[in-house]
Amino acid sequence: MHDERTGRTPESALAELRRRLEAGRVRGRLNKTQLAGLAGLSRGTVQAAFKTGGKVPSTFTVAALARVLKLPAAELQELRRDAAGGVSGDGPGRPIQQWAPHALEVHPAGPAPGSSGLVEQRVLPSYVRREHDQLLAEAVREAAQGRSRMVVLVGESSTGKTRACWEAVQPLAEKGWRLWHPFDPTRAEAALEELHEVGPRTVVWLNEAQHYLGDRAVGERVAAAVHALLLEAERAPVLILGTLWPNYFKQYTALPGADGTDPHSRVRELLAERTVSVPEAFNTSELAAASSLARGDALLADALTRAHADGRLCQDLAGAPMLLKRYENGSPTARALLEAAMDARRLGFGLHIPQAFLTDAALDYVHDSDSDQLIDNWAEKAYSELAKKVHGKQAPLPRVPTRQQQRPPGSPAPTSNDAAGIQGPVFRLADYLEQHGRSVRRHRCPPASFWHATVKHINQPDVLGTLARAAERYHRLQWAHHLYHRASQHYSRSAPVQPVRIREEARGLSGAETLMLATNLLVRLALTREKAGDHNAPESRHQQAAKDNSPGALVRLALMRKMAGDHNAPEDLYRRAADFGNDFPQLFPHHPPSRMLHRLWPYGLDPDGTPTGPWSAESEALPQGSRGLLPGP
Known part of the structure; x- marks a missing residue:
């Protein structure tokens, strides 16, 4: 591309810019390390500005070098613009609209309908605003008004820190702000290399800030460069957002030790009054807001079915896809x-x-x-x-x-x-x-x-x-x-029953139902043996259950005795079963007592309840409706 106004191509403009910078460096008798120190730039940034075939230096690098080398800044900036093809060059990064949230390390929660489940196709659930979002929003408003701000969210893994930062910068996206996420070749090296080139209206994205501020080699230098960026008025406004785990926050903000060592002094100064805590769980009002949003959000609704009790909604959303991957792979x-x-x-x-x-x-x-x-x-x-x-x-x-389970004094110790x-x-x-x-x-x-x-x-x-x-x-x-x-x-009938009765009564169950529940297994065992063709063991099992006056067992045992030719025992067994009539409203709330008595009693009943005659001895079935008394599947 040829500039008709100046007659320069981007290549020739960049070559002329570097020639002038080199001439100024030689005239000032400075090596590149000395020049970097005087200009407040990293040595790598200075090296790249002079390197043939390297990228076009930023406006801020050119301005800093022009100041130290006493060169005409306006002429150098014009050369820089021509070298960049007429682009003003606001430093590293790209417009916020061009970023996808997962590229900024927002945890994926679930696949979009009809997608393959790849990270790029995963959708984000509806966002529930919490208390820390208000503080983030305030910092964003001040940045939009021209003041540089920095906020670091401190919280455990998967508590919604990165998602909160992403939601917070959306108003700046509408205003044309850029976002820079340094990560190549390493996070700390990338940040140190280009922090000096960050321009106005830029969000600096320091997710997992321990990788930047905690780097053993350059962490303190990164902290100093970030601090300088916040204080330089000519580069304002910028917004620096970071996230940090609590254990790193404690490590970086700890006071010097007794031996005088203080490995994180600059980081501690940078973080002072610039952190916001993110709780692990949603409170009651936040869960209510989530429930309201979940009406139109299947992902959120699904997570709430598991997290409504402990409020760990973000952890569920972040962990669910990874749990499934662990199972599948x-x-x-x-x-x-x-x-x-x-x-x-x-x-x-x-x-x-x-x-x-x-x-x-x-x-x-x-x-x-x-x-x-x-x-x-x-x-x-x-x-x-x-x-x-x-x-x-x-x-x-x-x-x-x-x-160890805490028990009242005098309670028996648990055996397991x-x-x-x-x-x-x-x-x-x-x-x-x-x-x-x-x-x-x-x-x-x-x-x-x-x-x-x-x-x-x-x-x-x-x-x-x-x-x-x-x-x-x-x-x-x-x-x-x-x-x-x-x-x-x-099932031991000799075991203490008082605790069982207390629990059952607390649930509103009658004593008869408690006994019926206890003997349910014996009755079922007998029925299973009958299905398997064993006609001897079932009677003994029913006899065991009948000792606890289980109505179903008593009725079934009466039938078995009658079919065996015993015409005396069945009447006594039916009478014993009928004695449970007072408990039928609790046992069977949908049947009146008189109807249930009729199902158990071996005689017919007049309208006033008087027995009229024996039940047919030739019948091989239970009295009509009595199967409802046997424990169901």
């Missing part, structure tokens, strides 16, 4: 442990899953082609892999730390590390992966190793009963039989 054994944990949670396990169970359950989840992964210490390696955290301090399958009676180490599946498992594995039946590990390692009657019903649904009747049998073995 994990080793075969790590995936097997996660899938066993997913199945355990969706089929009825509590939050804490025993390690012994998981290790045995995972065996059949490993494909035959990956069987070579099952070396001697495969489990140790897999658990270690799944304990590594992603964004937001989340791990796919972390071990739950043992905590968990209130539910789990022995040994326990693990907890990440909430996002649990939710993912409930969706993608909802129709899958666990393999044999899962059921075997349950029978072998689980001793909680309620969990065993729940899993037995799941085995029935999947038509694994033999496993269901063993699970019901194991549940009945671990």
Whole structure:
């Protein structure tokens, strides 16, 4: 390109600029190191200004060199403009509109509908403004009015610091501001190299500021250059935004030690009165605002289902994609442990899953082609892999730390590390992966190793009963039989019942329902044995349950005795079942007591409730409606 006004090309203008600068340096008898010190520039910046084939120096570099070398600044700036093709050159960076948030290290939260899931195609959830956003907005307003400002957000990983900075600079994008994110060849080197060239109306993006200010070699020099940029009126306004973890903030702002060492004196001075804290969790009002925005935002709504209790919304949004990647790209054994944990949670396990169970359950989840992964210490390696955290301090399958439960004085000491009676180490599946498992594995039946590990390692009657019903649904009747049998073995009627009654009464349940819940497993065990063709064991199981006056067990046992030819015992059993009539409003709120009595009583009833006759001895079915009294699946 040829300048018709001056007759110069960009190449010739740049060559003339360098010739004049070199002549001034020689005349002043300065080497480039001395020149850099006098001009307040880095040695690399000065080297680049004189280097043949290098980039065009900035207006600020030219002005600083002209001042020290006593050269006509206006002529040199005209040469610089011609060398740059007529572009004024506001220093490093590019317009804010040209930046994508993920290029500035905003954590991706989820894929856009119909996208491939690549980072470039991920969308950002709706933004919920919090208290620190107000302070950021104030700094942005002052910068837009012509005053240089610096704000560093201090908070733990994945608490929304970088996203807050991105949202804050959007008003400046509309005003034509630039943004510069130094990172090549290293962050600290890039910042030191070009901070002297930053011009007005520029956002300096120091995300993860420890990489700039904490660099052992040049961190203090970077801090000094940033401080100088804030104080130089000819380069105002600039806005410097950074983020920092609390442990680095404490390290950089610590006072000198007793030995007099002070490795971060300039950083400490720079950060003074320029930091804003970002809390780890959303407060009640912020969660309410998030819920309102979530009505039109599937990503935000999904995260709120998991984070509404502890308020760690940003951590969930940042960590969820990485957790899924860990699952999808994990080793075969790590995936097997996660899938066993997913199945355990969706089929009825509590939050804490025993390690012994998981290790045995995972065996059949490993494909035959990956069987070579099952070396001697495969489990140790897999658990270690799944304990590594992603964004937001989340791990796919972390071990739950043992905590001593505080109990009232005189209470019996717990016999294990968990209130539910789990022995040994326990693990907890990440909430996002649990939710993912409930969706993608909802129709899958666990393999044999899962059921075997349950029978072998689980001793909680309620969990065993729940899993037995799941085995029935999947038509694994033999496993269901063993699970019901194991549940009945671990249900002890001699155990203290007062705490159970207190808990049940607190939930508004009647005493009869408490007993019915307790004997539910015995009745189910008997029914399962009947389905399997065993016609001897069921009666003994029903007799055990009938000792606790379970209405369903009493009715079923009466039928079995009558079908066996016993015409005396059934009447007594039906009468005992009918004695529960006073509790029917609580047990069966949708049926009036008289109707339920009629279902149990072996006689017909007049309108006034008087028995009229025996129930047909020839019938081989239960009285009409009585199956509703048997525990349902």
